[in-house]
Amino acid sequence: MSMSAAERERIRGLFAAYRATGDLAVRDELVAANLRLALHLARRYAHRGVSQDDLEQVASLGLLNAIDRFDPDRGLEFSSFATPTIVGELKRHFRDKGWAIRVPRRVQELHVRLGTLVGELTHQLGRSPTIEELAIAARASMEDVLEAMEAAQAYRSHSIDAPGRGSDEREQAPLGMDDLELSAAENRLLVDDLLGQLKPRDQLLIRLRFYEEMTQHEIAARLGISQMHVSRLLAKCLDDLRRRTDTTAS
Incomplete structure (x- = not known):
């Protein structure tokens, strides 16, 4: 196109x-x-x-x-x-x-892991964990964590996972994200759009941390600031990104 x-x-x-x-x-x-x-x-x-x-x-x-x-x-x-x-x-x-949109198995499994990790990290830290902390603990990317969080909203009490008796199985099949959700490219468009709404500094931090996979220490050296400052800035802009993601999803 x-x-x-x-x-x-x-x-x-x-x-x-x-x-x-x-x-x-x-x-x-x-x-x-x-x-x-x-x-x-x-x-x-x-x-x-x-x-x-x-x-x-x-x-x-x-x-x-x-x-x-x-x-x-x-x-x-x-x-x-x-x-x-x-x-x-x-x-x-x-x-x-009233139909549910089903998510890929890998995202379902990550969602389950996050449910456990939230409790564990909250107990360890004495506060709710940030997205970055969850991503590190789950050994997943920020995008995967955000996708799993959003996927939780896709479940509904009424599901069409099981085909109705005497009905066409294809028409009653669940709406699998594997073939109906956004493609990887379209997901990237959404993420890029959300990143574009952040301040240039915050965009740089996100890209260095999650696209170039630099450590906080490496980012601090690159930007000439302390690692503590990098950690605080990342937590702030990730929370901002999460709020924007929630707004977009709603």
């Missing part, structure tokens, strides 16, 4: 015009230019008991919401911004129907 540089420039101009004037005709042009993205995401949720027309309408609604909220001055590509919004609308549509 790539587009030429000229087309991207045209889209940026349309967003600037729409943000300045609120002209609905301009918004219609933006919808037409980006509809392919919405339809592509809708197809990821096909064959799960909801008509394709309904899915496309829900995805189109998510596209409209993304267009209304998008700020072109932030320098983010619209597709990066719109994908989490559209997928959120699709997932909400299934949840509103």
Whole structure:
């Protein structure tokens, strides 16, 4: 779903015009230019008991919401911004129907481990552990920990994990994240979008710690500050990132 540089420039101009004037005709042009993205995401949720027309309408609604909220001055590509919004609308549509979105086994197992680790670390530290402390204890990345935390919200009391008697097993199959949730690339778009909302210093800290996998001591040496200061800054920006993740998920 790539587009030429000229087309991207045209889209940026349309967003600037729409943000300045609120002209609905301009918004219609933006919808037409980006509809392919919405339809592509809708197809990821096909064959799960909801008509394709309904899915496309829900995805189109998510596209409209993304267009209304998008700020072109932030320098983010619209597709990066719109994908989490559209997928959120699709997932909400299934949840509103009482269906649960099932998560991968590795995330389920991490969620269970985190439940144990939270209690252990709280007892050891005398306070609730930070995301970083949980990630270190679980030998997982920050992204995996955040994903496991968010996955806990996907469980519902009414599940369609077991197919109904006499029903088509494919239509009654659980909504497995392996083939329906965001792809790894789309998850990265969401994380990059959230990181883009942090201060430049905090973005650097996160990238050094979790992307380049530097130790706090190495980060302190790189930035010319104490390791204690690095630890405090990381805890603060990780909590900020967690709050932004919770806001996005809701």
